[in-house]
Amino acid sequence: MNPVGRRRPDWWRRVALIVAALALAFVVLAPLTSIDAAQQAGLPLLTDKLWFRIATTVAMFVALASGWNIIGGLTGYASFGNVAFFGLGAYTVGVLVTNRGWPFALALLVAPVIAALFALIIGLPLLRLRGHYFAVATLGVGVAVGEVVNNTSQLGASTGLFLPIVRSDLAFFYLMLGAAVVAVLTTWLILRTRFGYGLLAIRENEEAAAVIGVNTTFYKVAAFCIAAALTGLAGGIFAQWSSFINQENVFAISDNVQMILMAVVGGAGTVFGPVAGAIALELIIQTLAGGGSGAVYSQIGLGVLLAACVIFIPRGVIDFFGGRSRLSWRYLRQTLRETSA
Amino acid sequence: MSALLQVENLSAGYGMTPVLFEVDLDLSPGELVALIGANGAGKSTLLGALSGLVKISRGNVRFADRPVTGLRPEAIVANGLLHVPQGRRLFGSMTVERNLLLGAYRRHDRQVSEDLQRILGYFPALGDKLDREAATLSGGEQQMVAIGRGLMGRPKLLMIDEPSLGLAPNVVDRVMEVVKAINQDGTAVLLVEQDVVLALEIADRGYVLENGRIVMSGPASDLRRDPAIRKAYLGV
Amino acid sequence: MEIFTADPPRDERVSLLAVRDLSKRFGGVSALAGVTFAVDEGDVLGIIGPNGAGKTTLLNCISGLYRPDAGDIRWEAASISGMAPYRIARLGIGRTFQIVRPFPSMTVRENTAMGALFGQPDRRLQPGVALHEADDVLELVGLGEKRHYPVLRLTVPDRKRLEVARALAMRPRLLLLDEVMAGLNGVEVEQALQMVRQVRERGITIVLIEHVMKVIVGICNRALVLNFGRTLVEGPPADVLKDRRVIEAYLGQRYARDHG
Numbered sequence: 001m002n003p004v005g006r007r008r009p010d011w012w013r014r015v016a017l018i019v020a021a022l023a024l025a026f027v028v029l030a031p032l033t034s035i036d037a038a039q040q041a042g043l044p045l046l047t048d049k050l051w052f053r054i055a056t057t058v059a060m061f062v063a064l065a066s067g068w069n070i071i072g073g074l075t076g077y078a079s080f081g082n083v084a085f086f087g088l089g090a091y092t093v094g095v096l097v098t099n100r101g102w103p104f105a106l107a108l109l110v111a112p113v114i115a116a117l118f119a120l121i122i123g124l125p126l127l128r129l130r131g132h133y134f135a136v137a138t139l140g141v142g143v144a145v146g147e148v149v150n151n152t153s154q155l156g157a158s159t160g161l162f163l164p165i166v167r168s169d170l171a172f173f174y175l176m177l178g179a180a181v182v183a184v185l186t187t188w189l190i191l192r193t194r195f196g197y198g199l200l201a202i203r204e205n206e207e208a209a210a211v212i213g214v215n216t217t218f219y220k221v222a223a224f225c226i227a228a229a230l231t232g233l234a235g236g237i238f239a240q241w242s243s244f245i246n247q248e249n250v251f252a253i254s255d256n257v258q259m260i261l262m263a264v265v266g267g268a269g270t271v272f273g274p275v276a277g278a279i280a281l282e283l284i285i286q287t288l289a290g291g292g293s294g295a296v297y298s299q300i301g302l303g304v305l306l307a308a309c310v311i312f313i314p315r316g317v318i319d320f321f322g323g324r325s326r327l328s329w330r331y332l333r334q335t336l337r338e339t340s341a
Numbered sequence: 342m343s344a345l346l347q348v349e350n351l352s353a354g355y356g357m358t359p360v361l362f363e364v365d366l367d368l369s370p371g372e373l374v375a376l377i378g379a380n381g382a383g384k385s386t387l388l389g390a391l392s393g394l395v396k397i398s399r400g401n402v403r404f405a406d407r408p409v410t411g412l413r414p415e416a417i418v419a420n421g422l423l424h425v426p427q428g429r430r431l432f433g434s435m436t437v438e439r440n441l442l443l444g445a446y447r448r449h450d451r452q453v454s455e456d457l458q459r460i461l462g463y464f465p466a467l468g469d470k471l472d473r474e475a476a477t478l479s480g481g482e483q484q485m486v487a488i489g490r491g492l493m494g495r496p497k498l499l500m501i502d503e504p505s506l507g508l509a510p511n512v513v514d515r516v517m518e519v520v521k522a523i524n525q526d527g528t529a530v531l532l533v534e535q536d537v538v539l540a541l542e543i544a545d546r547g548y549v550l551e552n553g554r555i556v557m558s559g560p561a562s563d564l565r566r567d568p569a570i571r572k573a574y575l576g577v
Numbered sequence: 578m579e580i581f582t583a584d585p586p587r588d589e590r591v592s593l594l595a596v597r598d599l600s601k602r603f604g605g606v607s608a609l610a611g612v613t614f615a616v617d618e619g620d621v622l623g624i625i626g627p628n629g630a631g632k633t634t635l636l637n638c639i640s641g642l643y644r645p646d647a648g649d650i651r652w653e654a655a656s657i658s659g660m661a662p663y664r665i666a667r668l669g670i671g672r673t674f675q676i677v678r679p680f681p682s683m684t685v686r687e688n689t690a691m692g693a694l695f696g697q698p699d700r701r702l703q704p705g706v707a708l709h710e711a712d713d714v715l716e717l718v719g720l721g722e723k724r725h726y727p728v729l730r731l732t733v734p735d736r737k738r739l740e741v742a743r744a745l746a747m748r749p750r751l752l753l754l755d756e757v758m759a760g761l762n763g764v765e766v767e768q769a770l771q772m773v774r775q776v777r778e779r780g781i782t783i784v785l786i787e788h789v790m791k792v793i794v795g796i797c798n799r800a801l802v803l804n805f806g807r808t809l810v811e812g813p814p815a816d817v818l819k820d821r822r823v824i825e826a827y828l829g830q831r832y833a834r835d836h837g
Binding site (some may be wrong): 380427504509512535536573 | 606626674686756762765830
């Protein structure tokens, strides 16, 4: 078996890339038709409220999945608590804007910093754990942070926080798109550097990485902080976009799991895998949720889909695009094992 | 009596990678046959194909006058063909005694505990270690347990894969003594060994596997003296 | 920096690596119970002994994967006992593992380059340069033509070569080899011995753990026998392998008989 990814025929790859480029161009430019100026000029309205809601959510999950990918996919430490960073970013913006009257833009700059600091504090002890233990410990932290927030009156407790409403579908879409681009770009940059190779080495065989000179502690913690920052940024944008945050919508365990699944189904360890996974999964979730009995069917449908993915496309969706995929479901299983063989 | 094990034109491999090509091999009851060859030649794959762990793509295998090609591993074990895999592969967190008894998992007769005593007779060193966790034993002791576990299944043929791997020279001696003793007591043995000298010293006959094909076979004494073998495997 | 005061080493030079009274326990079991020896630059030291004697534990302590419970390890008279593995690596100590530990998703070339990328004392390489250095090392160990193979395609002897290549790419001064010969047949052992000789010719000091006596006799200038976590005998291989205690504890009568 060739673990470095089979190569699909070139024409297929080119077609896929062209389609992807066109889709991206549409996504980036179409929203501009909703500007008053464009409307007055007679351009057809290509995007409506629903379009913006879905597109912004998709962009958000691209950022979240890519963020997770850095600690889970590249470094091999499958964190089950990244939603804590999302929530912390959201609440940072929420508190600074609502309680302190800060301008949103400024608050948004602080959000990733807070998230990264938190990652530094819990990362140092937690990253000593491996596999299942790390997964469970981070899950615990994710749940705990949400509970603490839910019980802290200065943070709005169970009532939540209300931010001043800012109506601009367009702005928030581009903002979230920006976060997604930053996340993907960060991943791409990491994989081109020495740092990236170090993370891969830690994933594949941490003891070997250590004895060839990789400062494993520093690298792991750094990856965790970067992932946290990206996740926190998305959380901060979400807070203002949604105008209302509480434990349920920013510390949701379902989001936690979703970002992991998206990264893994798409192709963990690659640059575009999480992108493909986030887009594919979120669109399916939105479609299923829309049809009739909504929630239940969407969950069942999702479950069936995931099972099919594990069986038929073990390297992730990215495999269809001839990507240089590293490993996927198998690796997730492997990384959840305690020790590297 | 006809051959205990008859392998005809066997080809096998892993997924898209073929490893064995047209292998012919046979073994009579009570024989000790050595299978030697370089790393990657396919020795472990051949044992795996015989015990049902590796898919056979062509050819057939008869054991004790019954066709066993393509049977599931449990069925092959039930026929009396047992495999002691490379690297010991014990159940580390279980006790030595449990590991041994698990070798008799498929047996429903009442002589299991008698057999356990008999087998401990081959490995006196294990006598006082029965309730230690298998993972805490030394390499040599683990190899003894692995072979003992195989014996607990009352095999007609025991296939042992590289028992000397990673063991100290004096421990290797003891393990080989045991293998010889088992054979003398009536169990046929197919022995895969990297240490060619060792293998040919205790075997009756030998087969040489190279790149998935049998390239030579004959009485062990002949093979020991063969110049091509001495050059290729002993570096002489 | 404290001067290492013990029995004066030969020639009054400071040994490259000095281990003194090293002890390591796991639960109630003493894996190392006070091991003492020194390695001088240019030595090829062979460590032998029964399974469980503490050989791999010793290597793990030296390379920093384990923290010793007692005793000291010194690299050129500075203590490295308990130092983080990556720092020990960058001092110039490379090692291989008994069961090889390659990076499965990388090619042979990338695996080797990792050693150059992270392990070279005083140099921080970029990936491009590291890959070039890897090519040289791969030629040395005989894997040049298989540079672009994925690791999973390699045979066992080749994987062991790769393990050595990755360590060599670190430009180490000391190389620790853990049972590199296990599972190799006569000819493969010869080839591996040749490779080890070439490593020594590059001026690298070597400490190797082996069960294959051919290697100890063939390339080591000194041998150390460990038994139950302690040093049993130390000296030139020829003497050590004839020692009655060693034959009893480790070699067995057959070896004694076959080698006079």
